[in-house]
Amino acid sequence: MSERVAVVVGAGGGLGLATAVVLADAGFSVTAVDRTEKALEQLPDGISREVGDATDPAVARSVLDRIATESGPPEVLVNTLGAFRPGDVLAATPDDLRVMLDVNLGAALWLSQAVAPYMRRRGGGAIVHVSARPASEPTAGMAAYSLGKAALNHLVRILDLELRPHGIRVNAVAPQLLDTAKNRAVLPPEALAHAVAPEAIANVIAFLAGDLAADISGAIVPAYGA
Template sequence: MTQAVVPHMRARGGGAIVHVSARPATEPTAGMTAYSLTKAALNNLVGVLDVELRPLGIRVNAVAPQLIATPKNAAMLPPEALAHAVASDAIAEVIAFLAGDAAAPVSGAVLPAYGA
């Protein structure tokens, strides 16, 4: 996706890319080996893309939820596991912030969104 949007952002003189990572990328989580490793790779990609794209005026960041409160997760997990789940609307607001002008000085960051 990044490869697809960069030429357009470059032509416009800049932009913002926001990826969605996850807490298991930085904190080992049993039973989530492949997921954790791919999200860890994504976190590193954010850093590499920041170095490569910031000179072009393109910011690259990520948001890293722990667990998102969705009907699917509610059906699969016990209520105590969802105690700190973050509403999808709240994650969307963090993404909108990172994509917006208010976050202009932020690039190369992975923002945790772990819930209360």
């Protein structure tokens, strides 16, 4: 249990997969988490897998407890979970808002609560959440999504204030659009002209999680692409 342990949640998605690989290449012992075993099938050998839905606070805690017991207390937590529903503010429904808050805000809160005690006991750690450009810049047609991600940004700043005294750094990276197979299947080529490869964002996440970013906490790092 002397290894540097990193946990990547949402590792079944394009960004989560890329992040797990980058952190493993950087020397971390990585455990990848997603809701189903099938979502984790593309991960390379050498990366551990855990199944659980982090939007449930009890599940988030039990998954982190298992990882800490089996691999050691996490030094790094990366949360790449996210959900998107388009729609303008006048058309937003209670279900739209609930889902956007549960996934884009709730999971970040529950995971941070679950990992913080382990990081405090080990003397420090780094948490990186994934936000989005509409969280900081109002964007028409994304009302519920923007609100969920904006709340995540504020959570990052609150976590920074409360956890930094314990040696725990909390940051977020904010892409605009990722060049993933899922997005290529639903978006026209012109919409993807400025999309960023998941590997590029994963490298930003790895920087924020690593020793070179030891003095950075409470930051929302834009990664919008060209």
